Amino acid sequence: MLLVKIAWRNIWRNKKRSLVTLGLCTICTIFLIWYEAFNDGSHQKMIRDVVEMYPGYIQIQEKGYFDRPSYDHLISNVSSIKQELDAVGGIQAKTVRFEAPSLFSSKDVSYGGLLIGIEPENEAQISRLKKALVAGRFITSNDTRGVYMGKDLAKKLHLNLGDDFVFMSSAIDRSMAADTVTVKGLFESNLFDSDIQFVFVNKAFMDDIFLVQDMASYMVIKPTNIGDSLVLAETLSKSLASTTLDVLSWRELLSSFVQFVEMDEAMGRMAIIIVVLVVFFVIMIFNFISIYNRTKEVGMMRAMGTSDWQIIGVLGLESLIMTMISIVFGVGVGSWLALYFETNPIDIKLSEDVLEMYHQFGMLDFSIPTRFSIDAILFGVIIITIINGLAIIFPIWKILQVKPRAALQGN
Structure with missing residues (x-):
């Protein structure tokens, strides 16, 4: 319980840094939920358009x-x-x-x-x-x-x-x-x-x-x-x-159409993997800078006899608390966006070549709705939790390599 209090106090001791971290994680959570809802909605519409047209x-x-x-x-x-x-x-x-x-x-x-x-x-x-x-x-x-x-x-x-x-x-x-x-x-x-x-x-x-x-x-x-x-x-x-x-x-x-949808899904997954990797490195670099700026603080804690595991616990709890706060805001806004665009589809403009490719499968229009679902929310929550968990490992490991005397001297 003491570690939780220390972690909570540390978060708000530097409000600017904490708010930037919260904002970054919240935006990522919103994007992941909305992207999954959009991806699912576009494929559901594609399937309905083709299957219900005639087959x-x-x-x-x-x-x-x-x-x-x-x-x-x-x-x-x-x-x-x-x-x-x-x-x-x-x-x-x-x-x-x-x-x-x-x-x-x-x-x-x-x-x-x-x-x-x-x-x-x-x-x-x-x-x-x-x-x-x-x-x-x-x-x-x-x-x-x-x-x-x-x-x-x-x-x-x-x-x-x-x-x-x-x-x-x-x-x-x-x-x-x-x-x-x-x-x-x-x-x-x-x-x-x-x-x-x-x-x-x-x-x-x-x-x-x-x-x-x-x-x-x-x-x-x-x-x-x-x-x-x-x-x-x-x-x-x-x-x-x-x-x-x-x-x-x-x-x-419609085996050929199923292959087309699977290929489209695979391309969507590749795109989200790239986005997740970018988000991961951005958060990791930001965490690294934030934690490394606290070198003297960590050095003082170690000089006072605080164990490495206690330091890991404090820094980990800080990350966990901010992750949970960002998830609450991210899920709220992301869910609202998914629900809004489910009833107000996004009108997508495509080139003639791409239009022709989709038209041959029977898509009548390109007003793409999102699809609000628990799966989309869980996707965003799980991914952002994993990203934040992994992104803090290297910064913590790196700062623990610094000797207490060098840390106190700012070296």
């Missing part, structure tokens, strides 16, 4: 479809599977899709793409396709021949809203499947090549033409809590283990 958090497919999408690997009992899924908790919404490679032809241009049958009302709960609307409207269950197509594809085919064009494909019995459809809406998702390939139509319209009643290419599931998507995928996999179905999470569906 979905979980897909149920017939075995073999993921490696070789074709009519040979279709789900053939959709209604019974939906009934099984109704008994599973944690599912917010579900829908089915049927995909058919097709040739689209307008009056003077033909172009290949993918005709996709969807359940419009269910799809609006699963994906952000409806929010990607740039002209016209999203299709409804009442639209028999109305389509919702990529803006780039419409431009390629010289089509405008209300124009008709023909699609040609093959039904599951390999017979010709063709009809005339009308452009009801245009979307721009920036997700890979979807804007120049995808045409969405009511699945009920495709059922008769492609002979796919109660069939689908795959089902898409949205969890009630998106953070539990991997757990739900595992639960569904066990529930459907006796069937010929595969349950794939977004991490399996």
Whole structure:
């Protein structure tokens, strides 16, 4: 207890030095908490933008479809599977899709793409396709021949809203499947090549033409809590283990995107490591100067019979007390900043090349929110505590090498 009193008195004996140290540690704590919240928030937004644009958090497919999408690997009992899924908790919404490679032809241009049958009302709960609307409207269950197509594809085919064009494909019995459809809406998702390939139509319209009643290419599931998507995928996999179905999470569906996110996270970690090292050396140098200016004080303590361990205890307690004070202020301000920018995202300006790289993964905008979490707070607290603990070791060791007589003489 005596050492604590001495350490507390020593801190405020030189207020200027102590306030500078507190300010430095507090600013570092604020930055570390905010940086972790920003890093986490940016990655969460990136994942949401890409996954919710079209692929979905979980897909149920017939075995073999993921490696070789074709009519040979279709789900053939959709209604019974939906009934099984109704008994599973944690599912917010579900829908089915049927995909058919097709040739689209307008009056003077033909172009290949993918005709996709969807359940419009269910799809609006699963994906952000409806929010990607740039002209016209999203299709409804009442639209028999109305389509919702990529803006780039419409431009390629010289089509405008209300124009008709023909699609040609093959039904599951390999017979010709063709009809005339009308452009009801245009979307721009920036997700890979979807804007120049995808045409969405009511699945009920495709059922008769492609002979796919109660069939689908795959089902898409949205969890009630998106953070539990991997757990739900595992639960569904066990529930459907006796069937010929595969349950794939977004991490399996979007392996290239996962690698991109991991690379981005690695770069972020490298950046924070560099920052932490800089902060460490700044604090260590400042501690070294502060402690070395107290050479006579330490020399007098040793001359009076104070042991090295007692000196280490006093100096260590001073560092610990200032660390705790800086953590209190740092956590308060850092948490407020994280909460503020969670509701008021940061609008980031990027170069055209960088924008193009992110656009191909489906990021619609660059208003990046932070993500307030206990993990971000713990990250800042733990790092600043470790930095302060390590940064004081060398200064203490160095000053203990000075002999009491030399210290008292100022040598």
